[in-house]
Amino acid sequence: MSEQGTNDVTLDAPSAPAVSGASPARSSPKPALRAGAALPDADAAVAAGIGKLDSSRLRADFGRQGAFLHLEEFLAPEVTAQLVASARALIPEINRNYLPGHKQGGSVSRHTIDERAPFIAELYRSKALIGWLEQLCGDKLLPSPDSDPHAYALYYYTRPGDHIGWHYDTSYYDGRRYTLLLGVIEESSCRLDYELHTRDAQVPDEPGSVQTTPGGLVFFDGDKLRHRITPLGANEMRVSLTFEYVTDPGMRPWLRFISNMKDAIAYFGFRQVFRKLAPRRKPRA
Numbered sequence: 001m002s003e004q005g006t007n008d009v010t011l012d013a014p015s016a017p018a019v020s021g022a023s024p025a026r027s028s029p030k031p032a033l034r035a036g037a038a039l040p041d042a043d044a045a046v047a048a049g050i051g052k053l054d055s056s057r058l059r060a061d062f063g064r065q066g067a068f069l070h071l072e073e074f075l076a077p078e079v080t081a082q083l084v085a086s087a088r089a090l091i092p093e094i095n096r097n098y099l100p101g102h103k104q105g106g107s108v109s110r111h112t113i114d115e116r117a118p119f120i121a122e123l124y125r126s127k128a129l130i131g132w133l134e135q136l137c138g139d140k141l142l143p144s145p146d147s148d149p150h151a152y153a154l155y156y157y158t159r160p161g162d163h164i165g166w167h168y169d170t171s172y173y174d175g176r177r178y179t180l181l182l183g184v185i186e187e188s189s190c191r192l193d194y195e196l197h198t199r200d201a202q203v204p205d206e207p208g209s210v211q212t213t214p215g216g217l218v219f220f221d222g223d224k225l226r227h228r229i230t231p232l233g234a235n236e237m238r239v240s241l242t243f244e245y246v247t248d249p250g251m252r253p254w255l256r257f258i259s260n261m262k263d264a265i266a267y268f269g270f271r272q273v274f275r276k277l278a279p280r281r282k283p284r285a
């Protein structure tokens with residue numbers, strides 16, 4: 001995909017050391033750069049990184065952990081650097097929410113990302129990434145529909161106390177909904193706490209806790225992983241990127257309504273959620 005927007009944030013060469021292939025662990029045979037552009041090629045960079053992983057072992061880990069996997073390192077450094085630059089550039093676009101007792105924090109929806117950081121949209125659609133996630137979970141994965149503001153989104157924890165309480169990433173779709181969280185900025189004491197197997201009566205619950213380090217990932221079936229993000233401390237900042245993939249993009253109308261209301265209230269605001277749904281009027285001649 002070459003939806004390379006002119007207003008996408010690109011890194012100056014000096015601030016992107018990994019672009020020169022400086023990291024031996026992640027250097028790829030073909031540098032993940034486009035001719036004449038400072039943006040990495042998302043798909044090539046992901047493909048190169050995946051080639052070095054023991055995917056059959058990771059697939060077994062994902063199954064054993066009840067549809068959950070955490071990798072401290074995943075993205076190539078030049079991709080992470082681009083995500084960090086985009087996350088910082090989109091700070092003015094943050095929509096903040098406060099749901100007493102459940103959530104406090106900011107988010108930027110896929111609609112804003114499409115306009116301002118198309119590199120992220122390109123990473124979301126990376127065939128290498130989707131194919132690898134399919135190997136892990138054993139399902140055929142599809143991108144979420146264009147109308148879903150949550151398909152890819154940035155979560156910002158910028159004020160003390162920002163957090164999200166225990167929840168599942170419930171699927172309102174006709175099929176399963178998988179969440180991929182990518183660590184972008186981690187200058188915080190926040191933890192992603194989780195409990196595995198809570199929906200499986202045969203297996204005892206298993207608690208765990210990780211930090212979403214830059215370039216690392218967490219991948220899980222949204223209906224199976226009970227999780228939360230613990231509150232941000234003073235002078236801290238955390239940003240993560242979420243990608244949502246589905247096995248069936250159909251959704252019953254009343255569930256679409258509930259999902260939209262949840263996204264409007266808890267994440268992106270009514271304008272972001274409902275603007276794409278409103279029929280566009282043709283300008284009068």
Ligand SMILES: O=C(O)CCC(=O)C(=O)O
Pocket residue numbers: 155164169181212227228229240241
């Ligand atoms: O901030 C994160 O990394 C995850 C937040 C989360 O679990 C959610 O918004 O559903």
Ligand SMILES: [Fe+2]
Pocket residue numbers: 167168169227
């Ligand atoms: Fe979640």
